[in-house]
Amino acid sequence: MSNPLVAGQNAKLSTSQLTLQFNVDHASSIDLDASAILLAKTGKVSSDVDFVFFNQPRHASGAVSQEDGSTFSVDLSKVPPHLERIAFVLTVEQGLSALAGGYSFRLFGAGDDFTFDGQGAGRPEKSLIVCELYRRNDEWKVKVVDQGFAGGMAPLAEHFGVEVEGGAGQATPRETPSAAKPGPEAKKSINLSKITLDKKGDTISLEKTSSSFGKIHVNLNWNPGGGGGAKKGLLGSLLGGGKSGGIDLDLGCMYEFRDGTKGIVQALGRHFGSLDSAPYIFLDGDDRTGAVNAGENLYINGKHWSDVKRVMIFAFIYEGVPNWAQTDGRVVIKTPDQPEIEIRMDASGSQQNFCVIAMLENRDGALHISKEVNYFAGHQVADKQYGFGFRWKAGRK
Structure with missing residues (x-):
């Protein structure tokens, strides 16, 4: 059979x-x-x-x-x-x-x-x-x-x-x-050493090469349109190629553990998380100007991957007019001894301010990555679509 x-x-x-x-x-x-x-x-x-x-x-x-x-x-x-x-x-x-x-x-x-x-x-x-x-x-x-x-x-x-x-x-x-x-x-x-998930729904599954995945690094970055010039941040050219003034893009995630524990790591509300204690997910800061060359970075402690059920990676425009089509936004997921996984935010012009970029899932111990790039009017609408079940209220930085 x-x-x-x-x-x-x-x-x-x-x-x-x-x-x-x-x-x-x-x-x-x-x-x-x-x-x-x-x-x-x-x-x-x-x-x-x-x-x-x-x-x-x-x-x-x-x-x-x-x-x-x-x-x-x-x-x-x-x-x-x-x-x-x-x-x-x-x-x-x-x-x-x-x-x-x-x-x-x-x-x-x-x-x-x-x-x-x-x-x-x-x-x-x-x-x-x-x-x-x-x-x-x-x-x-x-x-x-x-x-x-x-x-x-x-x-x-x-x-x-x-x-x-x-x-x-x-x-x-x-x-x-x-x-x-x-x-x-x-x-x-x-x-x-780099694999691009080109289409929405594309997936790849990474297996451990040692006892754990080590530190899983999620980087959000972009190139300014038109070539040349200095990097301005992922949404630095949203207002017709000028400075990034007023635009504030945040990288974050919603997570769910196998024991049912759920939470959010993001700059909004200053929920930066921790790499060495629960939730073993850490956001290294909040680039409010778009001037940091390294972009925004989220880290997951791969030593605790067996406890994870799923991690939803998102980007959120805290301030500014959304115009994703003007960017060359991309997320790169780096895991030791694994190829880099690149996901481009290839919207044709969504006016929503919240983008679910990727889903990371624990499938029989493997790290399963899928390209989502789905746009929503905010956290709560995305949560409803993906079924985390949080209770929402207005937040500030």
């Missing part, structure tokens, strides 16, 4: 001999390719030989072979020690939305049988990291990633640290191995 997985979920593997089969319902006119990419601990490719695709169907180690267009054989016992992940990807030239019936995969071997059903409708991305097999503490696991890239194979290759010749728009799956060799016109590779 198969075990269905959902996006972001992982499961232990009990065998090293596995078969991965893709099943895609599509018309014959759709150009679709499946590939496997073997990655080092950094999440980057070590060499162009670590791509397995139709024109290079077998890895030199014998760890991965493409048997046909939709089937891969995997022998985890043959994965070289310096390689710790195998990512399986799909590329659809017409975009995932062309897969009206969606896509699925089945990963099976002696004692293992896992399945996943993914959606294609409404998705403009042309390439997709479907799942990955990864080694952790001498054990292998499977994880459903389901992360798409709008530009096709080139941005996906860049995501894995590959330098692409001739610009991102010119690379295709068939060019990938040669594109991995840097040339005089090669573009700079994207550093895999």
